[in-house]
Amino acid sequence: MATKVVDLVYWRKLRRTGVVFTGLVMSLASLFQLSAITVISHICLGVMAVTFTLRLYYKLLELLRWNPGVHPFELSLNHDSSLTDRETVMLVEEVVLMIAFALTEIKRLIFIESVMDSIKFVLLLYLLTYVGVFTSGLTLVITAVIVVFSVPLLYKKNKMRLRKMVRAVKAFVKKIKDLFLSLYHKVRPSSAPEPATKPVPAPAAAPAPKQKAKAK
Numbered sequence: 001m002a003t004k005v006v007d008l009v010y011w012r013k014l015r016r017t018g019v020v021f022t023g024l025v026m027s028l029a030s031l032f033q034l035s036a037i038t039v040i041s042h043i044c045l046g047v048m049a050v051t052f053t054l055r056l057y058y059k060l061l062e063l064l065r066w067n068p069g070v071h072p073f074e075l076s077l078n079h080d081s082s083l084t085d086r087e088t089v090m091l092v093e094e095v096v097l098m099i100a101f102a103l104t105e106i107k108r109l110i111f112i113e114s115v116m117d118s119i120k121f122v123l124l125l126y127l128l129t130y131v132g133v134f135t136s137g138l139t140l141v142i143t144a145v146i147v148v149f150s151v152p153l154l155y156k157k158n159k160m161r162l163r164k165m166v167r168a169v170k171a172f173v174k175k176i177k178d179l180f181l182s183l184y185h186k187v188r189p190s191s192a193p194e195p196a197t198k199p200v201p202a203p204a205a206a207p208a209p210k211q212k213a214k215a216k
Contacts, residue, residue, distance in 0.1 A: 009148060021149050023043075032138065051072075058071070109121040
């Protein structure tokens with residue numbers, strides 16, 4: 001599944017990617033005027049109109065003995081889409097882990113485990129209120145679909161140019177940072193010199209004991 005998604009995103013199969021991309025954008029755009037149930041029903045009716053026509057055509061050819069009884073969608077019908085027990089357990093575990101991680105992060109942010117992270121979360125929510133005023137969630141979803149199908153391909157074709165631009169931006173940011181650091185060190189007042197400590201006098205040496213004269 002991951003390989004198929006990558007193939008779609010990088011337009012490795014132009015016809016399939018074009019059909020998927022056009023269908024997604026048109027379906028999402030139609031939700032501005034129609035409900036989701038209506039859109040899904042019309043999509044299914046359109047697909048079944050094509051499949052039903054092809055099935056009747058092949059059936060007619062079979063009656064005329066021009067077709068040996070081959071089903072037009074035999075490959076799709078024979079494709080095994082079921083999951084094994086192991087794959088089902090792994091999929092359920094991944095979904096449960098994602099839900100648990102999301103709940104843990106939301107609880108951590110709401111109940112202020114980290115002040116800085118909670119402040120960032122509050123700023124994000126505040127910005128989203130303005131985003132909700134100017135756009136809708138459906139507009140953001142359509143924009144996300146267009147970005148997913150366009151940005152990876154553009155990056156792949158202009159990889160070297162984009163890397164040069166990123167290096168130039170990083171170098172410029174580093175120069176600005178170094179400039180501000182140098183100005184800060186020049187403007188910062190120098191610390192007061194520490195008072196000189198007086199040398200501690202060494203203790204006086206004890207006098208040597210006098211040797212007694214030896215008696216003759």
